[in-house]
Amino acid sequence: MDRGQTYRVETRTKASTIAAVAGVIMLAVALALPAFAGRGVIQDLFFILTMLTLAQFWNLLAGYGGLVSVGQQAFVGLGGYAMFGAAILWGWDPVAALILSGVAALLVAVPTAFFAFRLAGAYFAIGTWVVAEVVRLSVAQWKAVGGGTGTSLPREASSDMWGQAGIEALFGVKSAAARDILAYWLALVLCVATIGGIYWLLRTKRGLALAAVRDNAEAARSVGVDAGAMKWVVFLVAAFGTGIAGGLIYLQKGRISPDAAFAVTDWTAYVIFIVVIGGIGTIEGPIIGVLVFFVLQNLLADYGSWYLMVLGLIGIAIMLFAPRGLWGLFSDRTGIQVFPIRRRLAGGKLDATKREG
Amino acid sequence: MNWIDTIAQGVLLGGLYALFAAGLSLVFGIMRLVNLAHGDLIVMGAYLILLVVSVTGINPFLAAAVAMPVMFGLGWALQRVVLNRVLGADILPPLLVTFGLSIVVQNVLLEGFTADSQRIGAGPLETASVDLGVVTLGVMPLLTFGSAVAVIMALNWVFYRTPLGRAFRATSDDPVTASLMGIKPQGIFAVATGLAMVVVTIAALYLGMRANFDPTIGPARLIYAFEAVIIGGLGSLWGTLAGGVIIGVAQTVGAAINPEWQILAGHVAFLVVLLLRPRGLFPRAFD
Helix, strand or coil: CCHHHCEEEECCCHHHHHHHHHHHHHHHHHHHHHHCCCHHHHHHHHHHHHHHHHHHHHHHHHHHCCCCCCCCHHHHHHHHHHHHHHHHHCCCCHHHHHHHHHHHHHHHHHHHHHHHCCCCCHHHHHHHHHHHHHHHHHHCCCHHHCCCCCEECCHHHHCCCCCHHHHHHHHCCCHHHHHHHHHHHHHHHHHHHHHHHHHHHHHCHHHHHHHHHHHCHHHHHHCCCCHHHHHHHHHHHHHHHHHHHHHHHHHHHCEECHHHHCCHHHHHHHHHHHHHHHCCCCCHHHHHHHHHHHHHHHHHHHHCHHHHHHHHHHHHHHHHHCCCHHHHHHHHHHCCCCCCCCCEEEEHHHHHHHHHC | CCHHHHHHHHHHHHHHHHHHHHHHHHHHHHHCCCCCCHHHHHHHHHHHHHHHHHHHCCCHHHHHHHHHHHHHHHHHHHHHHHHHHHCCCCCHHHHHHHHHHHHHHHHHHHHHHCCCCECCCCHHHHCCEEECCCCEEEHHHHHHHHHHHHHHHHHHHHHHHCHHHHHHHHHHHCHHHHHHCCCCHHHHHHHHHHHHHHHHHHHHHHHHHHCCECCCCHHHHHHHHHHHHHHHCCCCHHHHHHHHHHHHHHHHHHHHHCHHHHHHHHHHHHHHHHHHCCCCCCCCCCC
16 A cells, blocks of 8 residues: 555645745744834734734634633733732732733632533623622722722832843833833734644644534533533633733733723723624634724724724624624635644545546 | 611612613523623613603603603614524624624713713602601612512513413424414514513613713623522512612622622622522523
8 A cells, every 4th residue: 555545634724834834934023023113013013912812812712612701801900910919019020920910810710610600601701791890899909009099010120020121232222112022022922822822722632622512512522522621621721811911911001900900891892803803713813803903993093982883883793794704704715724723634545536636 | 887777778779770680681581682782771771861851851750751662663673683683592693793782882872972970860859768767768769669560560461461471482482383373583582672672761760860870881780680680590580679689788788888899799699699599599491
């Protein structure tokens, strides 16, 4: 039997190979960008990268896990406050405290999941929202980090982070700009790790189980998939990542308050619209969505509430007429997948027939 | 501190929360739809009543009667044009559409009525009270609670004593079989949402007369309504009233201990019930 006769399962497509090469080049450019881009560009990119990270985690929850959470702001806020708490109370370096952001979110996610998983389907959404409100109101009682009015990062923490002096020397910039560059690099790493991690997860056996539960929970259970365990895994992973993203967002902002850090609009509504507009249940969707969102925000930012109105209407229209989002429309027409997870059988007689035909 | 007074105020406040919740419960019971814009629709109702009052100068109760058919029509159209398209086995589309609607309604109100706090003036009724010896109760809270009881009795009557209610229950149990019997589920859903919006108008009237409101307070009302429904148990309207009372009492007791704990205490009460009785106190529906 020659090599052509063996069968193999593969996911890679031509588009994904090209995209992988393009991705590596883009990543190299993005890493070097602070050398020649202005501070405004770096801040915009930081915003895009952190929103994309939040969107990827929400997409993992809702698009793959079927868990529509309206309470992710709890983990963004907790992440921010954990970082501030460690920096203010224990004098931790804010960069090192980012790991605490994730851990704090994870610790609260366990009881949250315990409560929210008792609520079936749609009620889960509001259940997570209630928990987020409880966390917000409780944190507002925490006087050491400013109570209801919030607080700023102490000067020694915000101007002497790990690597900040090096960046100042390297690019010849002031400490505030150096903090932006540091935050941007961290956001880049976090975002790439998030996308890479989720892509890896979806390609593993667990990812296959997740897709099975999403498509048909009963059928998945009948072939031995533990749907409950998968929900826990997804919820905790999303909370951990969202917490780190929250810590990073507030590391860059340098100021935190309960109303901003636990804002349902900023950290959940925007994120939901990004995922829905781009295409729920795909890794590509949030990437498209965040770009559309950024463009819309820049076009309409001066119109205040009109902006949110338009965003809401677009979200409704997409859900009604193209539930798989912009990427879904594109992918359906072209068959292109940048992050393919569908397993296809290749090799053996399949290749032989392809060659003949 | 007078505990009897605190608890009595809490019970009456629970009437308001039950009014918030009744519409949500109705829609969920019939079509398994959780409307995330419910709170914002209540606030919209309050602005509509305010608009009628300030244009015509009539009594707020009459203004609410004027607003009711308008709100019924809006609910009917919303269900016909938008929500009927997204109902189905997948819970994602209705959730995301109503979430989008919530954001749209909030910002339309913000654009139309600014962020300033408003109030529907009710004249001497606002301060009137009844002295019962042990406690003194405001007439407005008493009216609110009485209206909540009346609304729940009326809804129960519609549900169990009228042909419309029979159609509601049949569609809720099995839309396919109901449609074989000559009921159009889509039309029934539209009437149900319209009816829910009439209840929303009553809730809006008391929301607007009792305290200041602005376009951003909708989501918090949704959360109270939701907590009342879950505490009471899905499908039981009297349970919803009990749920509202539990939230109300928890809030006034929490506020009596520390004013900053008012809202938190209500949420904690909800979580405790969820922990002890995950299906609520008076569960009826199995879903």
